[in-house]
Amino acid sequence: MDTPVIDFHSHAGSWGRYGVDADCDLYLKVMDAAGVDRTCINCIWFGDARRGNDLVMEYVNRAPDRFIGVAFATPHYPEESVKELERAVHGLGMAYVKIYPDYFGRPNDDPAYFPIYEWVDEQEMAVMCHATYPFDPPGTTIQGRFTALSDRFPNVRWVMAHTAGTLDADAAETARVLPNVFMETCSSRTALGATEFNVEHAGEDKVLYGSDMALMDARQQIAKVVTADIPRRAKEKILGLNAMRLLRLDGPAKGGAA
Numbered sequence: 001m002d003t004p005v006i007d008f009h010s011h012a013g014s015w016g017r018y019g020v021d022a023d024c025d026l027y028l029k030v031m032d033a034a035g036v037d038r039t040c041i042n043c044i045w046f047g048d049a050r051r052g053n054d055l056v057m058e059y060v061n062r063a064p065d066r067f068i069g070v071a072f073a074t075p076h077y078p079e080e081s082v083k084e085l086e087r088a089v090h091g092l093g094m095a096y097v098k099i100y101p102d103y104f105g106r107p108n109d110d111p112a113y114f115p116i117y118e119w120v121d122e123q124e125m126a127v128m129c130h131a132t133y134p135f136d137p138p139g140t141t142i143q144g145r146f147t148a149l150s151d152r153f154p155n156v157r158w159v160m161a162h163t164a165g166t167l168d169a170d171a172a173e174t175a176r177v178l179p180n181v182f183m184e185t186c187s188s189r190t191a192l193g194a195t196e197f198n199v200e201h202a203g204e205d206k207v208l209y210g211s212d213m214a215l216m217d218a219r220q221q222i223a224k225v226v227t228a229d230i231p232r233r234a235k236e237k238i239l240g241l242n243a244m245r246l247l248r249l250d251g252p253a254k255g256g257a258a
Contacts, residue, residue: 004240006068006249007031007039007218009128009161009186009210012056014045022055024062027214031066034211034218037240040247042070042098042128049074049081053088060092068247069094070128075104075112082119089123095247096126096159107133109145114152121153126246128159128184131171143174146181157246159184164198164207165224167191172201182246185238186212186221195228195238204234208242 014022031039041059043052052072060069071088073081088094097120101108108129120127131142146158158181163171165187175181175198183202185195198207209225211218225238243249 003236004244005035005037005209005222006240006243007036007211007213008159008208008243009184010039010041010213010218011045011215012041012043012059013052013214024059027059028063028066030213030218034222036211036218036222038066038068039211039213039218040068040070040095040243042072044072044098044100044103047074047076047103049077049084050087053084053092053094056094057092071097073097073099073116075110075116078112078115081116085116085119089125096128096157099127099129101129101133105135107136107140107145109149117149117153117156121155124155124157126157126159128161131160131163131168131174142168142170143177146174146178150178150180154180156180157182159208159246161210162187162212164202165190165194167194167197169201172198175202175206182206182208182242184208184210185225186210186216188212188216190224195224196230199228199230199234199238204230204237205242207238208246209239 041056043055046052049072056069060067069092071085071094073085075081099108106112160171161184164183164185171183175183183198183206185207209222211221225235
């Protein structure tokens, strides 16, 4: 299959598997083996968002045609979060924002995140985060959560990490009914038929390929899309065309095959 392939979900840093860790050259070799043209890379491993974003830029500067920088933002230091986003996006050219509420101990719809979302909403950018958390209040639903977030921040495009690797009807219905909510495929416990399920229930325009490199293997993660029983055009959209549209990337990616 000759189509642009963009990995929407990967991490820089030394918490990795398969011997990749912080080795940029090996990272690129795994991308080549999986047929990935470009990967959106973030770093969430440091409490200091600036430190993580600077590490991301080491990858981007090393191979600017292969890596797309993604800014990490955290409400741990509210007086610094928006300033760092300004630097990361407007100064360093990062494409969207990654948050990780697991470290913060409060879910992504906690008001502590609102200053970050207000800034992202003004820029009309994307935020990637998990859809649910171990500390969610009883009765929380994905659709209720993202409906409220979408109503409050209508220009944010929400990407629910890992959800397209599951058979979660709540997540799929959320992506189907909310125009600015998307799903992403990486998952350590991929359910058989997950890609087919989410294309059917959310729509082929709402699913993005992601690997979770270097925590997971891009070759295994891409295989569930390439081998899925879905139309070729749907695979092309999931593997790269949807990401290009979401991130407003000009022209085709570097040109690989999967």
